Amino acid sequence: MPFEAYKIYEEYEPDKYKTSTQKKVEQALSSAKKEGLIPERKEASIEFEEAREIFGKDFLGPESAEATFGVELSQEELEQIEDIPFSREELEQAKQLGMMLVLRVPRIGKEKNAKSFSINSVREAFKDDDKLGDPKKKKSNIFYDQDWYDNESFATQDTPSLGWGLVMKEVLQESRSKNWDEQEEALKAWAKENNIDPAKVRRRKPIEIIYDTLLYYGTNKESLLENSYDWSGVQSSGGNFVFVGLFDSGGLFVGNVPRGYTLSNLGVCPSR
Amino acid sequence: MSNSKESLPPIPNMPTTPERIIQERGVDATKEKEKLSPEQLEARVQELMDLSAARAEASKHVRESWGGLTKDEREELKKEEGQNTGAVAAQFDALKVDPELAEFSENVLAEYDQRIQELGSNPKVIEAYGERFEGMKDALAKVLEYEHIQKELDAITSSEQKLRLMYEKVGRSPGPIERTKLTDLAKRKEELQKEISGFELDPASIDMLRRREVRGMQRDLERYNFAETESRTELIREVLPDLLHGAPILFQGETGSGKTQLAKYISHRFLGHEVSPISISEQIKESQIMGRVTLKEGATDFLYSEMVKSMKEGRPVIMDEINLMPHEFQGILNEIFQLRIGSTWKHPSTGESIKVAPGFVIFATANLKSERYKQRYELDVATLRRFIGGAGAREIHYLDLGKKSKEGEYIAPETLKILASVLADRNGNIIWSEQESPQKLDELKRFVGACRKIQEDFTLSVREGSEDSLSRGDKLAFKELVITLKDQIEIMKAWKASGFAEPLESIVLREFFRKAEISGRAAKDRENMVKVFMANKFFKDTDPEDFNIQGLSSKTVRQWQGKE
Numbered sequence: 001m002p003f004e005a006y007k008i009y010e011e012y013e014p015d016k017y018k019t020s021t022q023k024k025v026e027q028a029l030s031s032a033k034k035e036g037l038i039p040e041r042k043e044a045s046i047e048f049e050e051a052r053e054i055f056g057k058d059f060l061g062p063e064s065a066e067a068t069f070g071v072e073l074s075q076e077e078l079e080q081i082e083d084i085p086f087s088r089e090e091l092e093q094a095k096q097l098g099m100m101l102v103l104r105v106p107r108i109g110k111e112k113n114a115k116s117f118s119i120n121s122v123r124e125a126f127k128d129d130d131k132l133g134d135p136k137k138k139k140s141n142i143f144y145d146q147d148w149y150d151n152e153s154f155a156t157q158d159t160p161s162l163g164w165g166l167v168m169k170e171v172l173q174e175s176r177s178k179n180w181d182e183q184e185e186a187l188k189a190w191a192k193e194n195n196i197d198p199a200k201v202r203r204r205k206p207i208e209i210i211y212d213t214l215l216y217y218g219t220n221k222e223s224l225l226e227n228s229y230d231w232s233g234v235q236s237s238g239g240n241f242v243f244v245g246l247f248d249s250g251g252l253f254v255g256n257v258p259r260g261y262t263l264s265n266l267g268v269c270p271s272r
Numbered sequence: 273m274s275n276s277k278e279s280l281p282p283i284p285n286m287p288t289t290p291e292r293i294i295q296e297r298g299v300d301a302t303k304e305k306e307k308l309s310p311e312q313l314e315a316r317v318q319e320l321m322d323l324s325a326a327r328a329e330a331s332k333h334v335r336e337s338w339g340g341l342t343k344d345e346r347e348e349l350k351k352e353e354g355q356n357t358g359a360v361a362a363q364f365d366a367l368k369v370d371p372e373l374a375e376f377s378e379n380v381l382a383e384y385d386q387r388i389q390e391l392g393s394n395p396k397v398i399e400a401y402g403e404r405f406e407g408m409k410d411a412l413a414k415v416l417e418y419e420h421i422q423k424e425l426d427a428i429t430s431s432e433q434k435l436r437l438m439y440e441k442v443g444r445s446p447g448p449i450e451r452t453k454l455t456d457l458a459k460r461k462e463e464l465q466k467e468i469s470g471f472e473l474d475p476a477s478i479d480m481l482r483r484r485e486v487r488g489m490q491r492d493l494e495r496y497n498f499a500e501t502e503s504r505t506e507l508i509r510e511v512l513p514d515l516l517h518g519a520p521i522l523f524q525g526e527t528g529s530g531k532t533q534l535a536k537y538i539s540h541r542f543l544g545h546e547v548s549p550i551s552i553s554e555q556i557k558e559s560q561i562m563g564r565v566t567l568k569e570g571a572t573d574f575l576y577s578e579m580v581k582s583m584k585e586g587r588p589v590i591m592d593e594i595n596l597m598p599h600e601f602q603g604i605l606n607e608i609f610q611l612r613i614g615s616t617w618k619h620p621s622t623g624e625s626i627k628v629a630p631g632f633v634i635f636a637t638a639n640l641k642s643e644r645y646k647q648r649y650e651l652d653v654a655t656l657r658r659f660i661g662g663a664g665a666r667e668i669h670y671l672d673l674g675k676k677s678k679e680g681e682y683i684a685p686e687t688l689k690i691l692a693s694v695l696a697d698r699n700g701n702i703i704w705s706e707q708e709s710p711q712k713l714d715e716l717k718r719f720v721g722a723c724r725k726i727q728e729d730f731t732l733s734v735r736e737g738s739e740d741s742l743s744r745g746d747k748l749a750f751k752e753l754v755i756t757l758k759d760q761i762e763i764m765k766a767w768k769a770s771g772f773a774e775p776l777e778s779i780v781l782r783e784f785f786r787k788a789e790i791s792g793r794a795a796k797d798r799e800n801m802v803k804v805f806m807a808n809k810f811f812k813d814t815d816p817e818d819f820n821i822q823g824l825s826s827k828t829v830r831q832w833q834g835k836e
């Protein structure tokens with residue numbers, strides 16, 4: 001199959017053409033908003049406690065980040081994350097869909113020992129031992145022993161941005177055994193099915209997959225992505241798309257394959 | 273002015289390429305009864321689609337080299353002529369078609385036909401192909417309807433704009449009949465806007481719309497050496513009503529930012545004439561603007577200049593690098609800059625009253641220069657005011673200059689759009705396989721990223737002038753060399769011509785660095801360019817000698833490559 005030239009720049013024109021389904025969803029949302037069925041975000045922002053109540057153990061807030069990565073938020077940072085950018089309805093729907101609410105912080109360690117949260121810095125921090133999980137069921141490694149990505153920019157430079165994210169805890173069933181482009185369609189279809197703007201649904205970056213997975217493991221002593229891989233939208237220097245997962249006793253595995261590949265356990269976790 | 277709904281003619285029912293070939297060559301009996309699994313059937317239909325599309329392109333290319341004639345038509349012509357005059361053969365000889373290339377192209381076409389015949393001989397394949405083709409026709413019909421509404425909407429918007437400007441210029445309010453007409457226009461516009469927003473598009477139609485957009489850009493590049501992207505479309509929309517009234521416009525910008533090309537494009541496409549150049553230099557003479565006395569059949573005669581002729585005949589003119597003109601000379605032009613269509617101007621030498629014909633407009637361009645030369649090159653304030661009071665003094669920078677995504681990353685969507693159309697075939701496809709496309713796309717984006725960085729730093733060098741001020745941060749100083757969109761297009765053409773088999777960096781080296789070797793000039797600029805490309809993961813293993821840059825040692829290059 002040849003490559004469609006417009007795919008080179010399509011991402012920069014997301015609103016240029018819309019399918020009738022997209023338009024209908026937008027119209028429905030806009031009239032619902034006008035009729036007051038969807039409250040404005042400002043009014044809808046909810047307190048941490050309410051979010052914690054909705055998500056239970058799938059609420060990973062500042063305490064989780066501190067306990068897992070030893071990071072303390074400054075007053076300014078706390079103010080920045082004070083408003084969770086999702087309405088109560090959105091959070092309730094997300095919980096129903098099997099998502100978790102994650103606070104991402106771009107640092108690891110406290111005070112003088114604080115470092116930027118890159119894949120390499122977190123590998124360094126957890127290289128000796130599994131300090132995160134249940135002491136009785138320790139993994140032999142947090143990261144599977146690999147060196148191919150030592151110098152890749154996604155491992156050396158990328159850090160998560162400070163803020164809240166909603167993430168599906170497991171890969172979408174319908175995204176497995178699909179190539180990268182087919183998974184994009186699966187993501188859009190999932191969004192439409194759940195009345196979520198497809199433009200707001202995205203893949204996670206490798207750094208976010210690692211951050212979220214370790215945060216969940218550190219908080220709940222349970223492994224996500226134990227038998228599957230989450231395929232990111234980030235390319236390795238060789239041009240393949242990077243995936244992360246298989247977080248079993250051997251540790252998190254980071255790999256890369258061309259976009260045309262399919263694997264039964266290579267899927268995608270919708271994220272917002 | 274358009275205010276009535278038009279309808280589209282239906283898409284004609286023409287035989288498809290495989291149908292035509294089967295009609296001509298007959299069915300291949302060995303393939304007719306072959307049993308195919310659903311996967312095999314799908315693969316063959318896809319191959320037939322790809323071959324039919326590629327054949328059309330190859331065939332067009334061959335026809336063009338033979339003055340638009342197919343092989344059959346050429347043979348028919350030769351047969352008709354017989355041995356009589358040899359005029360047809362002479363005509364073909366004049367086309368200077370390389371016999372080796374001609375034979376290659378004809379053989380390729382024959383091979384296409386043979387494979388299409390093989391595939392199309394299976395009735396299941398041709399049936400499935402036909403169904404898919406019908407689906408495409410349905411999508412095309414929908415797309416044409418959508419484009420038709422969009423075009424009508426554009427035309428009405430432009431008419432409204434033109435009328436508004438006319439009432440503004442003459443300083444009167446529309447009368448009752450005019451008001452009715454304006455209301456009708458507004459109503460129709462509203463109807464069309466509703467139609468567009470309610471138009472049902474499906475993924476197949478969107479795919480086709482986008483492919484047609486790519487094709488449209490290819491056509492514009494072929495015809496005008498210019499393709500409209502959003503920022504340029506916006507600019508044209510803003511200035512066109514004034515230009516249609518004959519108000520002059522000034523485009524100022526860095527060298528190679530496309531000022532002249534933009535002027536040529538607007539003239540040719542929207543004003544209906546190719547632009548006539550008026551040459552400007554520091555030594556310009558009044559006769560070049562007004563005309564001169566000449567001898568004709570023993571008597572003196574006055575020969576009008578290109579400028580005056582264009583004014584009388586209604587053609588646009590372009591004055592490139594107007595800021596090179598001495599200040600005292602600019603005064604002579606200021607009177608002309610105030611003319612509009614329909615105004616009368618008395619020629620100072622002949623006394624003739626010249627009425628400015630519709631279509632006349634002055635485009636002027638000025639290169640932005642460094643601080644050091646600013647005095648010498650700055651436009652006279654009075655002249656500048658004439659443009660500001662006309663269609664404007666607009667800055668034209670490199671496409672995408674300073675553009676960032678919401679996440680703060682530099683992006684180059686408009687450049688990528690143009691380059692994508694250069695890389696694509698007529699069907700909007702690039703011949704990258706599924707496996708190689710991520711790597712090729714990455715190469716392309718890194719290339720555009722490097723070019724953007726060079727343009728950014730060049731622009732800054734021009735604005736700030738002094739090299740010292742540029743030694744800060746990661747900014748590099750470029751004194752005279754920059755990589756323009758035109759250069760990027762040429763590089764893309766060469767890459768495409770290699771079938772993408774050659775790495776992009778080899779093409780950049782050959783098509784840009786080697787061609788930019790001008791006896792050691794701009795060596796420092798070329799050195800900085802190498803640095804920028806290396807920062808974008810190019811030239812990791814290039815032999816230092818290959819850059820052939822005066823003063824750039826092998827050791828330095830190896831250090832940049834991290835090898836020393």
